[in-house]
Amino acid sequence: MYVIIVGCGRVGSELAKLLSNEGHDVVVIDKASASFERLGGTFNGLTMAGNGFDLELLKQVGIEKADAFCAVTNGDNTNLISAQVAKKIFKVPRVFARIYDPQRAHIYGALGLDIISGTILFAAMLRDKIIESRFSSYLIETKELGVIEIESKDNLVGKTIQEINVPGEFLVVAIRRLDGVIIPEPQTILKVKDTLMGIVKVASLEKIKERFSL
16 A cells, blocks of 8 residues: 555654555655654655645655555644545545544544544543453444453353354454464354453443353
8 A cells, every 4th residue: 555644753653664564655744854763774665854734745745646644743733634635635545634632533523534533542441441341442433332351261161152142232253262362163162261352232231241240
């Protein structure tokens, strides 16, 4: 993929290195050229000093052929403007903007922009750890589903995944074992010390917790 990243802070630089190491073509834009030092010596993408909403600069880095555009500076306004330019003017297929203010995140998300709010995400992560230590709603981008972790106790050992699943409410998607993680088949049999990772309907959370004595 060809990806343009605006902002070479901690998030932008890490994202750039991840994508570059995976073989993707990456362009990083930042107003401060000194920020590019975060990319290290192994980064083999392109760096450009300037604003992420500068039309001429975006054309210069080939935004017309970009598959994705990520605005992750430390300023909400810069990220929103850059994202809208990429989406509305250059029609980039996948555009993401990082937003700190939760209220603005909801507003611009409703307008069709792909918004990632670290504030909302971190708050949700902490809430889950405080209230439901084995349940995480932040892993899935919907309020209707979450991920729950269940240890394989005596009453589950020897049963198949098909016997454990609850149609429409709970589905085991992975098993963490002593020798690694597997994606189970319906007839996979649970072993001692298995840990189940399942998708659960939030409305059914209490029912599932009771079913598995959580």
